[in-house]
Amino acid sequence: xxxxxxxxxxxxxxxxxxxxxxxxxxxxxxxxxxxxxxxxxxxxxxxxxxxxxxxxxxxxxxxxxxxxxxxxxxxxxxxxxxxxxxxxxxxxxxxxxxxxxxxxxxxxxxxxxxxxxxxxxxxxxxxxxxxxxxxxxxxxxxxxxxxxxxxxxxxxxxxxxxxxxxxxxxxxxxxxxxxxxxxxxxxxxxxxxxxxxxxxxx
Amino acid sequence: xxxxxxxxxxxxxxxxxxxxxxxxxxxxxxxxxxxxxxxxxxxxxxxxxxxxxxxxxxxxxxxxxxxxxxxxxxxxxxxxxxxxxxxxxxxxxxxxxxxxxxxxxxxxxxxxxxxxxxxxxxxxxxxxxxxxxxxxxxxxxxxxxxxxxxxxxxxxxxxxxxxxxxxxxxxxxxxxxxxxxxxxxxxxxxxxxxxxxxxxxx
DNA sequence: ATTAACTCGTACATCGATGTTCGAGTTAAG
DNA sequence: CTTAACTCGAACATCGATGTACGAGTTAAT
Numbered sequence: 207x208x209x210x211x212x213x214x215x216x217x218x219x220x221x222x223x224x225x226x227x228x229x230x231x232x233x234x235x236x237x238x239x240x241x242x243x244x245x246x247x248x249x250x251x252x253x254x255x256x257x258x259x260x261x262x263x264x265x266x267x268x269x270x271x272x273x274x275x276x277x278x279x280x281x282x283x284x285x286x287x288x289x290x291x292x293x294x295x296x297x298x299x300x301x302x303x304x305x306x307x308x309x310x311x312x313x314x315x316x317x318x319x320x321x322x323x324x325x326x327x328x329x330x331x332x333x334x335x336x337x338x339x340x341x342x343x344x345x346x347x348x349x350x351x352x353x354x355x356x357x358x359x360x361x362x363x364x365x366x367x368x369x370x371x372x373x374x375x376x377x378x379x380x381x382x383x384x385x386x387x388x389x390x391x392x393x394x395x396x397x398x399x400x401x402x403x404x405x406x407x408x
Numbered sequence: 409x410x411x412x413x414x415x416x417x418x419x420x421x422x423x424x425x426x427x428x429x430x431x432x433x434x435x436x437x438x439x440x441x442x443x444x445x446x447x448x449x450x451x452x453x454x455x456x457x458x459x460x461x462x463x464x465x466x467x468x469x470x471x472x473x474x475x476x477x478x479x480x481x482x483x484x485x486x487x488x489x490x491x492x493x494x495x496x497x498x499x500x501x502x503x504x505x506x507x508x509x510x511x512x513x514x515x516x517x518x519x520x521x522x523x524x525x526x527x528x529x530x531x532x533x534x535x536x537x538x539x540x541x542x543x544x545x546x547x548x549x550x551x552x553x554x555x556x557x558x559x560x561x562x563x564x565x566x567x568x569x570x571x572x573x574x575x576x577x578x579x580x581x582x583x584x585x586x587x588x589x590x591x592x593x594x595x596x597x598x599x600x601x602x603x604x605x606x607x608x609x610x
Numbered sequence: 611a612t613t614a615a616c617t618c619g620t621a622c623a624t625c626g627a628t629g630t631t632c633g634a635g636t637t638a639a640g
Numbered sequence: 641c642t643t644a645a646c647t648c649g650a651a652c653a654t655c656g657a658t659g660t661a662c663g664a665g666t667t668a669a670t
Binding site: 298354369379380390 | 496572587591596604608
């Protein structure tokens with residue numbers, strides 16, 4: 207609820223600052239989930255009081271950032287062109303083009319999890335997560351992805367691996383993440399040929 | 409430096425409390441990396457002052473916990489019996505028997521990363537991490553594990569997946585983690601048969 | 611039984627972060 | 641140009657966490 211019930215016409219000035227704050231908060235919170243409002247305000251080139259003028263509490267700011275990130279990521283990860291492709295190819299392209307955005311999305315998501323009550327998190331529908339899940343699901347139905355492991359596990363591992371790659375890349379231990387990431391994710395998702403890596407459906 | 413330069417004979421009483429504090433700290437910090445000294449003291453059944461009597465600062469406590477965890481994990485993950493086995497089999501057994509300990513080790517490690525300066529972290533040699541790396545390395549030399557991805561990446565992904573499994577299991581989304589985890593890790597480590605999941609060595 | 615080690619609660623100083631208030635200055639909008 | 645919206649810094653209250661000081665009570669060791 208960042209106040210869009212009434213049009214609430216703001217001055218151009220204010221609008222600009224709100225955007226700057228949101229942007230700075232997104233940037234800072236994705237690297238340090240515990241960034242202070244003071245840091246965020248400074249990074250946005252704005253007084254701390256101004257920040258509180260627009261966001262009544264730190265929590266509401268985090269919430270707005272979450273919503274903002276979900277929107278941005280959802281717009282960027284436009285999968286219309288991926289619809290026609292076989293799932294493995296679609297996933298490879300998706301990762302190659304936007305693993306960074308996906309990772310930031312994931313980080314912000316867990317930053318929000320630290321600062322927001324769980325029910326508030328769950329209240330935000332997350333189209334990105336849904337899309338990933340749909341993609342994996344489609345691959346399974348087409349026989350391109352493995353079906354011996356639960357979908358929820360595959361999705362979780364997908365994000366976990368993404369985050370891991372971003373960490374490693376950030377630490378300089380992984381110069382060119384995209385290809386490595388793609389290979390790893392496909393190893394995870396493609397049907398296992400070796401029986402040792404197949405879950406025996408006891 | 410938790411003071412083992414001189415024998416420093418302590419009263420049985422004190423010894424017991426130190427153990428209790430260390431134990432409680434390990435327990436709390438592995439779930440919440442930001443647990444307060446007050447919480448830890450209470451969980452240990454000890455006054456906060458007593459805690460500071462043994463550990464001059466929160467930081468030194470975290471450091472002691474890290475060392476303690478490394479020792480315990482190192483003792484439990486005794487791999488003598490795994491030496492003779494082929495790497496994939498060894499890894500499967502290792503995961504099946506001690507993924508929880510490995511995960512706790514990983515969590516504490518990242519908890520320590522939050523509270524300790526990086527150079528202090530690096531100062532603690534970590535036999536567990538080394539062993540995992542050795543195991544993966546051995547598998548690669550034997551032709552059992554893939555060589556198209558960097559070892560450092562495989563190790564990082566190993567831990568990341570472990571942690572992910574613990575998260576999912578904790579949230580009740582993964583009733584029986586061990587087999588799923590084993591299948592996932594082997595998919596990651598075994599040489600890829602499908603060229604789509606193999607890193608093209610450009 | 612004596613002593614030294616240890617424990618405990620309470621109280622206090624400090625620090626950093628959140629959120630609020632005030633008042634004076636700027637700036638967009640009509 | 642006038643007004644209302646907005647911004648800003650400084651100051652303040654509050655809170656929780658860390659770390660210290662004191663003093664009286666327990667408890668292990670010899």
